[in-house]
Amino acid sequence: MKNFVSLERVGQSYGSGRNAFVALRDIDLSIAQGEFVTLIGHSGCGKSTLLNLIAGLVPATEGVLLCAGREIRGPGPDRAVVFQNHCLLPWLTCLENVHLAVKRVFGAAEDARRLQERSVAALRLVGMDHAARKYPREISGGMKQRVGIARALAMEPKVLLMDEPFGALDSLTRAHLQDALQEIVAATGTTTIMVTHDIDEAVLLSDRIVMLGKGPAATIARILPTGLARPRRRNDLAYDARYLECRAEVMDFLHGCQEELQPAVA
Numbered sequence: 001m002k003n004f005v006s007l008e009r010v011g012q013s014y015g016s017g018r019n020a021f022v023a024l025r026d027i028d029l030s031i032a033q034g035e036f037v038t039l040i041g042h043s044g045c046g047k048s049t050l051l052n053l054i055a056g057l058v059p060a061t062e063g064v065l066l067c068a069g070r071e072i073r074g075p076g077p078d079r080a081v082v083f084q085n086h087c088l089l090p091w092l093t094c095l096e097n098v099h100l101a102v103k104r105v106f107g108a109a110e111d112a113r114r115l116q117e118r119s120v121a122a123l124r125l126v127g128m129d130h131a132a133r134k135y136p137r138e139i140s141g142g143m144k145q146r147v148g149i150a151r152a153l154a155m156e157p158k159v160l161l162m163d164e165p166f167g168a169l170d171s172l173t174r175a176h177l178q179d180a181l182q183e184i185v186a187a188t189g190t191t192t193i194m195v196t197h198d199i200d201e202a203v204l205l206s207d208r209i210v211m212l213g214k215g216p217a218a219t220i221a222r223i224l225p226t227g228l229a230r231p232r233r234r235n236d237l238a239y240d241a242r243y244l245e246c247r248a249e250v251m252d253f254l255h256g257c258q259e260e261l262q263p264a265v266a
């Protein structure tokens, strides 16, 4: 598969001089087109920083980041971001929220009918077309998150970046959205990079799991290719030897980090 997102010797420091804080160092990572990669690691190790660098929301202080062969120099519609909190505009309906993004990306080239079709199609993709005319306050948290994903996908991004998109949801809603995301990504082929704290979520969704070591100056400690066939069904995976192996490997890694973080008790 073609390399689509490349990070070469990427590092990120916040502040300057004596107050400089090195969050990330020496990050080398290549992600193929259509690949699903999760970033996992302890709280504060730099997962969101890494995602924000790829999104172009924060300029890297070291190294080079490329997307589809072009240097990432800022945010762009080729890289859509979904955050933990939906970030919908409360004064617009679900459809209008999606339409706003669609108009920004395709408004110069396409007529009003086509823009409307795109917006409705994106809501349908996440199973939310029935709530097109509802306002964010009138729908549940999981539904809002679906609309946020629809808005991101409606821009037809080359890369979908997700920062703990299901972190604020109950486990059943979370499971439904994980399944929906798997189906959507299979249908669209979108390259996806997702931050998560949830080991099962990481193994279920990923082609590769990127484990970040402890910070400060965190770097990639290990990359685990899951090697699980698709489509994946959570009920089948519960008894799959490879699934359990991946799960154990990530858990061992996180526990190892935890022990390093905690001072030894005398």
Ligand SMILES: Nc1ncnc2c1ncn2[C@@H]1O[C@H](COP(=O)(O)OP(=O)(O)OP(=O)(O)O)[C@@H](O)[C@H]1O
Pocket (backbone or CB within 6 Å): 014, 015, 021, 023, 041, 042, 043, 044, 045, 046, 047, 048, 049, 050, 215
């Ligand atoms: N704008 C900033 N200025 C200074 N330090 C920052 C800034 N943003 C993040 N940091 C620091 O960089 C480190 C990495 O933060 P980041 O939010 O990327 O970690 P994370 O792995 O996503 O954490 P969590 O899992 O808790 O969300 C942390 O020590 C954090 O305090």
